[in-house]
Amino acid sequence: MSLLEVKDLKVRVEDNEILHGLTLTVNPGEVHAIMGPNGSGKSTLSHVIAGKPGYEVTDGQILFKGEDLLEMEPDERAAKGVFLAFQYPVEIPGVATMNFLRTALNAQRKERGESEFSTPDFLKKVREVAKSLNIPQDMLKRGVNVGFSGGEKKRNEILQMALFEPAVCILDEMDSGLDIDALRIAADGVNALRSPDRAMVVITHYQRLLNYIVPDFVHVMSKGRVVKSGGKDLALELEASGYTQFEDAA
Amino acid sequence: MPAVQETVERVRRIDVDQYRYGFETLIESDKAPKGLSEDTVRFISAKKNEPAWMLEWRLEAYRRWLTMTEPTWARVNYPKIDYQDIYYYAAPKPKKTLSSIDEIDPEILKTYEKLGIPLREVAILEGVEPPPGGEPSANRKIAVDAVFDSVSVATTFQKELKAAGVIFMPISEAIREHPELVKKYLGTVVPTSDNYFATLNSAVFSDGSFVYVPPGVRCPMELSTYFRINERNTGQFERTLIIADKGSYVSYLEGCTAPQRDENQLHAAVVELVALDDAEIKYSTVQNWYPGNSEGLGGIYNFVTKRGDCRGNHSKISWTQVETGSAITWKYPSCILRGDNSRGEFYSIAISNGHQQVDSGTKMLHLGKNTSSRIISKGIAAGVSQNTYRGLVTAHRKATGARNYTACDSLLIGDKCGAHTVPYVEAKNSSATFEHEATTSKISEDVLFYCTQRGLSQEEAVGLVVNGFVKDVLQQLPMEFAVEAQKLISISLEGSVG
Numbered sequence: 001m002s003l004l005e006v007k008d009l010k011v012r013v014e015d016n017e018i019l020h021g022l023t024l025t026v027n028p029g030e031v032h033a034i035m036g037p038n039g040s041g042k043s044t045l046s047h048v049i050a051g052k053p054g055y056e057v058t059d060g061q062i063l064f065k066g067e068d069l070l071e072m073e074p075d076e077r078a079a080k081g082v083f084l085a086f087q088y089p090v091e092i093p094g095v096a097t098m099n100f101l102r103t104a105l106n107a108q109r110k111e112r113g114e115s116e117f118s119t120p121d122f123l124k125k126v127r128e129v130a131k132s133l134n135i136p137q138d139m140l141k142r143g144v145n146v147g148f149s150g151g152e153k154k155r156n157e158i159l160q161m162a163l164f165e166p167a168v169c170i171l172d173e174m175d176s177g178l179d180i181d182a183l184r185i186a187a188d189g190v191n192a193l194r195s196p197d198r199a200m201v202v203i204t205h206y207q208r209l210l211n212y213i214v215p216d217f218v219h220v221m222s223k224g225r226v227v228k229s230g231g232k233d234l235a236l237e238l239e240a241s242g243y244t245q246f247e248d249a250a
Numbered sequence: 251m252p253a254v255q256e257t258v259e260r261v262r263r264i265d266v267d268q269y270r271y272g273f274e275t276l277i278e279s280d281k282a283p284k285g286l287s288e289d290t291v292r293f294i295s296a297k298k299n300e301p302a303w304m305l306e307w308r309l310e311a312y313r314r315w316l317t318m319t320e321p322t323w324a325r326v327n328y329p330k331i332d333y334q335d336i337y338y339y340a341a342p343k344p345k346k347t348l349s350s351i352d353e354i355d356p357e358i359l360k361t362y363e364k365l366g367i368p369l370r371e372v373a374i375l376e377g378v379e380p381p382p383g384g385e386p387s388a389n390r391k392i393a394v395d396a397v398f399d400s401v402s403v404a405t406t407f408q409k410e411l412k413a414a415g416v417i418f419m420p421i422s423e424a425i426r427e428h429p430e431l432v433k434k435y436l437g438t439v440v441p442t443s444d445n446y447f448a449t450l451n452s453a454v455f456s457d458g459s460f461v462y463v464p465p466g467v468r469c470p471m472e473l474s475t476y477f478r479i480n481e482r483n484t485g486q487f488e489r490t491l492i493i494a495d496k497g498s499y500v501s502y503l504e505g506c507t508a509p510q511r512d513e514n515q516l517h518a519a520v521v522e523l524v525a526l527d528d529a530e531i532k533y534s535t536v537q538n539w540y541p542g543n544s545e546g547l548g549g550i551y552n553f554v555t556k557r558g559d560c561r562g563n564h565s566k567i568s569w570t571q572v573e574t575g576s577a578i579t580w581k582y583p584s585c586i587l588r589g590d591n592s593r594g595e596f597y598s599i600a601i602s603n604g605h606q607q608v609d610s611g612t613k614m615l616h617l618g619k620n621t622s623s624r625i626i627s628k629g630i631a632a633g634v635s636q637n638t639y640r641g642l643v644t645a646h647r648k649a650t651g652a653r654n655y656t657a658c659d660s661l662l663i664g665d666k667c668g669a670h671t672v673p674y675v676e677a678k679n680s681s682a683t684f685e686h687e688a689t690t691s692k693i694s695e696d697v698l699f700y701c702t703q704r705g706l707s708q709e710e711a712v713g714l715v716v717n718g719f720v721k722d723v724l725q726q727l728p729m730e731f732a733v734e735a736q737k738l739i740s741i742s743l744e745g746s747v748g
């Protein structure tokens with residue numbers, strides 16, 4: 001069974017149709033890259049998969065391990081293993097990052113009927129992952145993303161992904177705002193999570209990221225549709241020639 | 251049905267006897283006749299075995315009250331209160347005793363559970379009694395231990411306080427046992443003529459707490475710890491007087507995170523604090539009175555006058571409040587900064603949900619030199635509620651070097667509620683520095699989605715964000731209550747989204 005199946009998805013925001021029948025199939029162990037010009041609907045797709053309110057699905061389906069994802073609340077989807085690393089992570093003043101991580105992790109475990117993590121186990125786990133991502137402990141004491149630099153916010157997203165061990169990871173422009181070293185560290189973090197039963201959907205504008213996180217498939221989105229799919233070479237092709245060749249196809 | 255009418259109906263149902271006779275026979279009864287007159291005041295005073303001077307004091311307040319009119323400046327609306335349609339005195343009704351924790355309403359137990367209040371304390375708060383003799387069942391065992399514990403714990407506290415020389419007793423007892431202290435301080439911070447509700451309270455107050463901390467003594471415990479176990483039925487016209495003598499310190503917590511119901515709809519409490527030279531009083535309140543039902547019916551009207559007098563040099567008074575209950579809250583804990591170098595603080599979390607109306611804030615009156623004050627107010631409005639911060643900061647002509655910092659933040663949940671900020675500032679001394687910051691924000695959809703994407707339910711997400719918003723104030727609460735207050739805040743906002 002596919003892990004994630006988006007079938008002929010049509011999505012409206014207010015009165016505008018943004019996705020016009022989008023299809024995407026992701027199997028366990030695969031890494032998919034989605035590229036496409038600004039405004040083509042990449043973030044919209046990721047939001048709808050994760051269940052952000054405000055989008056109206058007028059047609060199509062999203063199945064996760066065969067279950068209808070559109071019927072589930074966002075927190076249920078999270079507990080089932082859908083993770084979205086945001087293009088623009090928000091700040092939550094007054095809520096210490098460490099506290100947030102634990103509350104979220106335990107909420108997911110509870111939803112799945114698993115026992116809560118004990119404090120020492122939890123701390124040990126966070127410390128390990130934080131260290132591998134070069135995140136200083138002090139940062140975890142601060143409010144969630146409050147005053148974090150762009151790069152720190154992105155690393156904090158990867159940290160959460162590593163902690164929650166989701167089945168599908170959607171990474172929306174995780175490379176934007178990262179310097180070269182930070183990019184390598186974050187990509188290493190993502191690669192460490194690659195496994196035969198986990199899939200990644202990596203949204204990016206730059207081929208460079210795909211040198212680090214090598215995809216199995218590359219999809220080109222334009223105007224709310226996938227207009228071309230191929231192997232990792234497609235990204236190189238795009239880098240050379242841009243998106244204009246696909247404008248007509250859309 | 252007008253609010254008071256409803257209360258009366260309820261009281262009537264509980265009532266056994268209606269007294270229509272003269273004052274002499276009445277004294278035997280547990281309840282004053284309906285309505286307010288000199289006789290009602292005399293009745294209450296006699297019931298409490300008060301000395302003549304106390305009765306005179308009450309009567310003077312009563313006569314004063316007759317000449318006053320109810321204030322209308324607050325941003326609250328409620329049906330007109332008929333003051334002749336209220337019972338002003340009823341002996342506290344003994345709670346129905348329960349023999350096991352199983353008999354407590356499961357809904358109430360659920361709230362306790364969410365608050366994380368230990369079962370043994372629930373048993374005390376809900377009045378579970380040990381069974382007379384016989385083998386206690388497993389459930390009963392808990393109750394027995396809890397009740398026995400509370401007695402011994404309370405006695406230990408009493409011993410400790412006594413050893414330190416701290417006087418802590420019901421004010422009705424203090425009037426009889428320490429008249430010189432009560433006479434010296436009662437009504438000196440909130441004069442009997444202060445305002446309509448305070449004057450009413452002065453005439454008819456039922457009971458409350460009295461605390462005196464002698465010079466140089468640091469009260470050996472948070473008075474909250476004791477309070478939670480012992481004082482539950484303070485009544486609708488509560489009167490509290492706390493005096494911290496030179497160089498002393500006391501921390502006092504009023505109220506309870508546990509849900510509180512009362513047959514009486516009108517509450518008008520007065521709290522007076524006096525801090526002498528180098529003394530410090532920390533007064534914390536958690537208020538969780540019944541807020542009314544989802545249609546806005548019922549609920550407590552809470553008209554409170556709380557004021558602290560930093561009478562001595564280098565004295566300090568700090569108010570911290572978490573207000574989540576009541577249909578109407580009208581409350582402005584204030585500080586008179588009389589002593590040079592004295593300091594006043596006000597930390598407030600005021601939450602309104604459903605049809606609740608909150609008009610609350612503080613007054614910082616700078617009279618002495620180099621006095622300073624700090625106001626941190628966090629208002630949270632949800633449902634169709636209205637939440638107003640009303641503040642006054644003044645510097646007297648002689649208050650050279652007065653400083654105030656005010657930060658008022660409001661958070662709106664949904665778009666049918668309102669938050670309002672009404673800050674008055676008045677400096678008669680040009681050296682005063684007053685800073686004011688105010689923000690109003692809506693709880694953002696993006697933040698909520700971020701939290702739910704990470705596995706929190708919508709309600710948990712709101713609770714988390716709100717608790718982050720109020721963190722600076724929560725930190726001011728005594729440790730053991732901060733955690734409960736945090737949960738209380740989440741509970742009070744249940745049903746505010748989605």
Ligand SMILES: Nc1ncnc2c1ncn2[C@@H]1O[C@H](COP(=O)(O)OP(=O)(O)OP(=O)(O)O)[C@@H](O)[C@H]1O
Nearest residue numbers: 013014016018036037038039040041042043044045
């Ligand atoms: N709430 C909204 N109301 C109206 N239009 C919207 C709304 N949200 C998104 N859109 C529109 O939908 C289109 C797709 O936006 P989306 O953010 O998904 O693009 P994207 O591919 O992620 O772009 P980028 O590469 O710049 O991140 C854009 O034209 C955007 O303006």
Ligand SMILES: [Mg+2]
Nearest residue numbers: 042043044087
């Ligand atoms: Mg985008």
